[in-house]
Amino acid sequence: MNSLQATPHRKRLAIVGAGSSGLIMLYRAKLELKDWEITVFERSNTIVGCWGKPYPGFVSTSTKFTTQFACFPIFDATVVRDHGVSRSEFFREGEYGEYLESFANEFGLREHVRFCTAVQSVRWDPSANRWNLQIAEDQSNESLTESFDAIVLCTGLAAQPKEVSLEIPCLSLAQLNQPDGFGKIRDSRIVVMGGGESAVDHACRLARRDLNNTVFLSLQSGIRVSPRYHPIRGVPSDFLRNRLMLSINEHMRNWIGQRFVELRILYEERFRQLFPASKTTGTSSQPTSGTTEFIDGDANDVALRKRWAYRLTKSAKDELFNMFHNKSDDFLELVSAGRIQIIGMPADATAREFYEFQSEERRQVAPDWVVPSIGYRSTIESLSDGQFRLADFYLGCVSLRFPNLFLVGFARPIIGNIPSISEIQATFVSKLLHQNIRVPVDAKHAHDMDRKRLQSRFAKLNLDAIYPVEMFPYCDLLAKRMGIYPTLRSMRSFGDWLRLQLSPATTLQYFWRDSQCKAAVKGLPIYMPSLLILLLLLLKPIDWMLRGWWHLFRRGGKTDLIP
Numbered sequence: 210m211n212s213l214q215a216t217p218h219r220k221r222l223a224i225v226g227a228g229s230s231g232l233i234m235l236y237r238a239k240l241e242l243k244d245w246e247i248t249v250f251e252r253s254n255t256i257v258g259c260w261g262k263p264y265p266g267f268v269s270t271s272t273k274f275t276t277q278f279a280c281f282p283i284f285d286a287t288v289v290r291d292h293g294v295s296r297s298e299f300f301r302e303g304e305y306g307e308y309l310e311s312f313a314n315e316f317g318l319r320e321h322v323r324f325c326t327a328v329q330s331v332r333w334d335p336s337a338n339r340w341n342l343q344i345a346e347d348q349s350n351e352s353l354t355e356s357f358d359a360i361v362l363c364t365g366l367a368a369q370p371k372e373v374s375l376e377i378p379c380l381s382l383a384q385l386n387q388p389d390g391f392g393k394i395r396d397s398r399i400v401v402m403g404g405g406e407s408a409v410d411h412a413c414r415l416a417r418r419d420l421n422n423t424v425f426l427s428l429q430s431g432i433r434v435s436p437r438y439h440p441i442r443g444v445p446s447d448f449l450r451n452r453l454m455l456s457i458n459e460h461m462r463n464w465i466g467q468r469f470v471e472l473r474i475l476y477e478e479r480f481r482q483l484f485p486a487s488k489t490t491g492t493s494s495q496p497t498s499g500t501t502e503f504i505d506g507d508a509n510d511v512a513l514r515k516r517w518a519y520r521l522t523k524s525a526k527d528e529l530f531n532m533f534h535n536k537s538d539d540f541l542e543l544v545s546a547g548r549i550q551i552i553g554m555p556a557d558a559t560a561r562e563f564y565e566f567q568s569e570e571r572r573q574v575a576p577d578w579v580v581p582s583i584g585y586r587s588t589i590e591s592l593s594d595g596q597f598r599l600a601d602f603y604l605g606c607v608s609l610r611f612p613n614l615f616l617v618g619f620a621r622p623i624i625g626n627i628p629s630i631s632e633i634q635a636t637f638v639s640k641l642l643h644q645n646i647r648v649p650v651d652a653k654h655a656h657d658m659d660r661k662r663l664q665s666r667f668a669k670l671n672l673d674a675i676y677p678v679e680m681f682p683y684c685d686l687l688a689k690r691m692g693i694y695p696t697l698r699s700m701r702s703f704g705d706w707l708r709l710q711l712s713p714a715t716t717l718q719y720f721w722r723d724s725q726c727k728a729a730v731k732g733l734p735i736y737m738p739s740l741l742i743l744l745l746l747l748l749k750p751i752d753w754m755l756r757g758w759w760h761l762f763r764r765g766g767k768t769d770l771i772p
Contacts, residue, residue, distance in 0.1 A: 226363035227251035228258020230618025230631040241639035249322040261306030269300035271626040272447045282729040359613035373581040375560045397577040400425045404432040408582035416548040431524030448713040448736040513545035605676035625680020629716045633684040
């Protein structure tokens with residue numbers, strides 16, 4: 210043998226971003242791509258991402274159980290018997306960062322991360338069939354260029370907030386996220402613009418009694434407000450979402466869901482009789498308000514709360530009801546107490562005068578500050594000088610224009626959480642790179658059909674900037690492509706399969722063959738009341754007919770992206 214024979218080229222994978230999406234991508238890549246050299250570039254000096262070190266008093270909107278990675282399941286689906294006061298089922302303050310730190314330590318992920326290193330640009334070199342990354346380290350004033358065989362961008366949706374141009378001074382996220390950033394804004398008139406979770410959260414924090422602010426929330430439309438704990442059952446709302454419910458056609462499920470919520474608001478006492486609080490948890494069906502402060506309320510406050518809950522939900526309409534879903538334990542209480550005032554959009558560019566909510570009447574607000582919380586803009590295009598954009602990625606994660614270019618963590622969950630979606634995306638991308646699975650030959654056609662479906666359903670969203678998904682239907686689609694979707698045939702046990710349909714939905718269920726995941730999901734409690742289970746079972750024949758009609762209607766337009 211010739212001793213000078215060249216060794217085969219070792220393929221290189223670059224992962225940009227070391228938050229939750231980057232870490233889970235690294236973990237999955239290490240499992241699938243054992244012969245690859247894998248490098249993660251992280252701009253900061255930590256691995257915890259934007260939610261790893263949040264503000265004081267932070268409480269996650271998804272439970273620990275449903276947000277944890279399936280490959281690192283350390284939380285179960287039990288409910289602490291303290292009437293929801295401690296919010297123990299959710300990540301609080303820095304707990305999620307601690308979870309990510311433990312995850313990285315458990316699997317030796319840090320050795321692959323180059324901290325304090327910013328990726329300035331990503332360029333495809335067709336002559337070498339490789340990607341060139343221009344990078345800059347904090348300690349150096351020079352930029353370097355390194356080549357890779359594949360790139361996965363994991364910089365996240367929250368990388369760059371959208372900006373607005375107003376005469377009124379705007380408070381930036383950087384200002385608000387400083388230590389005691391909110392505590393410095395006192396005795397002021399403030400308008401928070403937006404109806405998502407961040408906007409509602411900003412409004413609640415700025416409305417603290419000790420700050421003495423006058424807070425307005427400017428909404429373009431109605432929003433769906435849901436407390437972390439279900440107001441009737443007294444358990445985290447995550448635990449009532451199971452595979453039986455999610456198996457119903459999304460249009461029928463969402464149409465019925467909105468009417469169900471509206472009726473529950475109007476006839477709460479009757480619903481408490483029909484669906485009593487779960488006896489297995491010991492929680493009250495009326496958990497106390499917790500993240501900012503408890504607000505004592507009389508009958509008038511309760512009536513106002515119900516009125517605003519119904520008004521915001523009703524005005525969300527069908528598509529908006531399912532587009533903006535945020536969880537807040539204090540928001541409606543603060544509204545009913547007059548601490549947050551709901552208004553419409555600005556009447557002009559000065560942002561001094563606003564429309565009343567759902568009215569053509571105007572109100573002089575004259576705020577001292579405006580907090581724009583109207584979403585984020587993608588940083589993908591700036592990395593590539595416009596060569597690629599989110600809208601070009603099949604299933605929100607696979608580039609159709611460039612080879613071996615992927616996104617993880619850019620799907621915007623209508624209901625769900627980004628880390629769990631990222632794990633399924635990371636598994637999918639890793640298997641594509643390992644060539645265990647392949648992109649279908651009709652991917653371009655399927656992508657175009659998917660775009661048309663999203664444009665029809667989410668006409669008010671900028672689909673060039675975000676890829677909206679319902680977490681489990683989307684993850685189910687990826688799981689089926691990978692052959693890990695839990696079916697009755699694959700599980701070979703009707704009892705296990707049935708319990709999986711009725712227990713809280715979790716991405717752990719895709720990995721039920723793994724002994725650790727199987728143990729985590731096998732004994733899950735069932736929180737959905739029997740009456741609701743029966744109602745869902747009665748809906749299944751209608752669901753089957755709708756699906757049969759839809760596939761008959763779609764014959765000739767092949768796509769599996771349309772439900």
